[in-house]
Amino acid sequence: MIVESTPSPEKITASGIVLPPETGLLRVATYNIHKGVQGLGPTRRLEIHNLGHAVEQLDADIVCLQEVRRMNRKEAAYFDRWPEVGQAEFLAPEGYESVYRTNAYTKDGEHGNALLTRWPVKGHNHLDISDHRFEQRGLLHVEVEVRGRSVHAIVVHLGLIPGSRVRQIHALQQFIEHEVPPGAPLVVAGDFNDWGNHIKRMLASFGLYEFEGEDLRALTYPSRLPLAQLDHVYVRGLTPTGLMVPQGRIWWRMSDHLPLIAEFRL
Numbered sequence: 001m002i003v004e005s006t007p008s009p010e011k012i013t014a015s016g017i018v019l020p021p022e023t024g025l026l027r028v029a030t031y032n033i034h035k036g037v038q039g040l041g042p043t044r045r046l047e048i049h050n051l052g053h054a055v056e057q058l059d060a061d062i063v064c065l066q067e068v069r070r071m072n073r074k075e076a077a078y079f080d081r082w083p084e085v086g087q088a089e090f091l092a093p094e095g096y097e098s099v100y101r102t103n104a105y106t107k108d109g110e111h112g113n114a115l116l117t118r119w120p121v122k123g124h125n126h127l128d129i130s131d132h133r134f135e136q137r138g139l140l141h142v143e144v145e146v147r148g149r150s151v152h153a154i155v156v157h158l159g160l161i162p163g164s165r166v167r168q169i170h171a172l173q174q175f176i177e178h179e180v181p182p183g184a185p186l187v188v189a190g191d192f193n194d195w196g197n198h199i200k201r202m203l204a205s206f207g208l209y210e211f212e213g214e215d216l217r218a219l220t221y222p223s224r225l226p227l228a229q230l231d232h233v234y235v236r237g238l239t240p241t242g243l244m245v246p247q248g249r250i251w252w253r254m255s256d257h258l259p260l261i262a263e264f265r266l
Contacts, residue, residue: 024265024266025241025263025264025265025266026061026062026146026151026187026238026263026264026265026266027059027060027061027062027261027262027263028060028061028062028063028064028153028187028189028233028261028262028263028264029055029058029060029062029063029064029233029259029260029261029262030063030064030065030066030155030189030190030191030231030232030233030259030260031054031055031058031063031064031065031066031231031255031257031259031260032065032066032067032157032190032191032230032231032255032256032257033047033048033051033065033066033067033068033087033091033254033255033257034047034067034254034255034256034257035067035068035069035072035075035087035111036048036051036068036069036087037075037079038253038254038255038256046075046079046081046082047253047254047255048082048083048087048090048091049081050250050253050254051091051254051255052090052091054250054251054254054259055091055092055093055116056093057246058246058259058261060261061117061118061119061146062115062116062117062119062144062151062153062187063091063096063115063116063117064113064114064115064153064155064187064189064190064233065088065091065113065114065115065116065155066113066155066157066190066191067111067157067191068086068087068088068091068100068111068112068113068114069086069087069109069110069111070086070087070088070100070102070109070110070111070112071086071109071110072106072108072109072110072111073108073109074108074109075108075109086100087100087114088100088114088116091114091116092116093116093118095118096116096117096118097116097117097118097120097121098114098115098116099114099115099116099117099121099124099140099142100112100113100114100140101113101114101124101126101138101140102138103128103130103136103137103138103157104136104137105136112138112140113138113139113140113155113156113157113190114140114155115140115142115153115155117142117144117153119144119145119146119151120144120145121142121143121144121145122143122144122145122150123142123143124140124141124142124143125141125179126138126139126140126141127139127141127171127175129168129171129172131159131161131163131164131167131168132161132164135159135160135161135164137157137158137159137164137168138157139154139155139156139171139172139175140154140155141153141154141175141179141180142154142155146266147266149185149266150181150184150185151184151185151186151187152179152180152184152185152186152187153186153187153188153189154172154175154176154186154187154188154189155189155190156168156172156188156189156190156191156192157190157191157193158190158191158192158193158194158199159193160193162198165192165193165194165198165199166198166202169199169202169203172188173206176206183237184237185235185236185237185238185266186208186235186236186237186238187233187234187235187238187264188203188208188233188234188235189231189232189233189234189260189262190231190232191230191231191257192230192231192232193230194230195228195230200232203234207236208234208235208236209234209235209236209240210232210233210234210235210240210243210262211233211240211241211242211243211262212240213242213243216243218243218244218245218260219245219258220245220257220258220259220260221256221257221258222256222257223251223252223254223255223256223257223258224252226245226258229260230257231257231258231259231260232260233260233262235262235264238264238265238266239264239265240262240263240264241263241264241265242262242263243260243261243262243263244260244261244262245258245259245260245261246258246259246261
């Protein structure tokens, strides 16, 4: 369960940015949104509008998203209410900044990872970690300023093949060594596509851990009847305090993954 706290009033900076209440906690969510569409063929349905409400309900300081479409000509022609802007921008609640980078290019469009944050963005970059030509994968790195302190967040979506994931974790480690200062707080979140503990052990070898509580069952996939935790939030330099997976029909209708919410003490 997430540890609840009593928030203090919001603050407004000189530039007019509304800062969230001072709780001493950082709330991070990760969500594979399945490109905003559920189902196949003529029975498929557009869920991006419901996902917009869902992301707002997560009430996270940082939201890490995977399978986010920037554009898709086929779906835009099929659905009457297809957003006129990219999905990252469309899903960002009022007051949030959105950062998107493409992982995969297809015949009809492109999709990738995104990060939404209620804290100011200081910078961002992207690394292609594709391991073979059948899976286009990447990681998105965003530096945000949380109450005057830099926090680095990396959004990942690893491959389906075990060997690919191992090589992608090695690429992640090298990226962190080059791009993230050793003492800076770091969050690595996303869809790891790992049904075991091998990736968890690899990440622990270079200082990344997630919340682990007694009898914790943070199962996220498949959303209708979750059997495994494919989605994770790992951190370095922050203290994990809780983990939660929203439940219910409204959530499994929107994507084949459930969102994962983690809280950390700053």
